[in-house]
Amino acid sequence: MTEKVKVRIDGEVIAATAGQTILEVARANNAYIPALCYMEGLSAVGACRLCVVEISGVGRLQPACTTPVQEGLAVVTSSPQLQAYRKIALELLFAERNHVCAVCVSSGHCELQTLAQDHGVTHVRYPYSFPRLAVDTSHPRYVLDHNRCILCSRCVRACAEIEGAHVWDMAGRGIHSLLVSELKRPWGEATSCTSCGKCVQACPTGAMAEKGWGVEEMTKQRSLVSRLTSMREGN
């Protein structure tokens, strides 16, 4: 039998099931917590740090997507401190790679761009690193632009967990982390890729896109992955 617990989210008492994460409970109860690396239907990894929340009695911020609820847990999802840290996380994402919205296929449909707007990011306070990164156009239908990748790994998980192909992985560490297909083979030569496009649909930015679209033209079916998972679970 599943154990029921009571938690407080922004003061409101909510009944949840033990094992659920704070983010799942919050979203099921219409409490908004921003997130980039989290996608309903995929495992949670806590990579982007946007979903950080304050938990009473805990001295430091915790990611809502990987923290399970417990009886009596009291969570704050929005405060000046949280807004400040989320803004820092967003600005660091912009500083890390070359995000040029003006020439991006996903401009206007990009989760990073939208969150920056929502959080009042008017400029990036940190020096840009301007890395020199490749664009992989070897796949006949899709393109991967590392300049726009935020290393959220949603593509990695969509491919491994939903499609079962596990084409994608993260190579390197820290600032040198890089999304790679099949031990760093060009995407077009990756024999395990089924060209299903789930990675493209899961990508929050313009890092992965279908070929043939111009600036602002690439829209994504973000609900695809979540829908497939829920159908398989028979929900």
Add this chain to the structure above:
Amino acid sequence: MERPTIGTCWLDGCSGCHMSLLDIDEGIIAVLRKADIVFGPLVDAQEWPRDVDVALIEGAVSNQDDLKLAQIARARSQVVVALGDCAVTGNVPAMRNGIPTRKLLDRVYVEGATVQSGVPTDGVPALLKQAEPLHQSIKVDLHVPGCPPKPNAILLVLSELLEGRTPDVGSKLRFG
């Protein structure tokens, strides 16, 4: 009280932000009733005047002339506005930043040239190592992103600044 003054300048950008400024249509009449535009591509002045109230700066800081003009504008203006994505983020001009300057110039003016091959040096300012957002070179008081910023965002910024208020551009912002 003296009439407030506005200076504008165009560093490494495409002039699209100035086009967007002109796109405020009849709004420009309301602005000019309150203030004078005393420097920039739209007027004739040769030098950035002293004691300008509002400076609108378009474009990234990409060469030595850009840097000099930005520093002069800062020194002689009360409020400096970074206008548009190039001034705010570096944007398209910064896409060259991963390539060493020498290599970049050779690629364009030597390898890429069919006539008069050679990197121009006469009458052109030297490129800086990287095209940088404005706030890396000078203190910026207000950032207005957009490629270009929407005319109504520019009009709001000018109207509020000329009234002595700090504009809340939050709802009008978008990168790209």
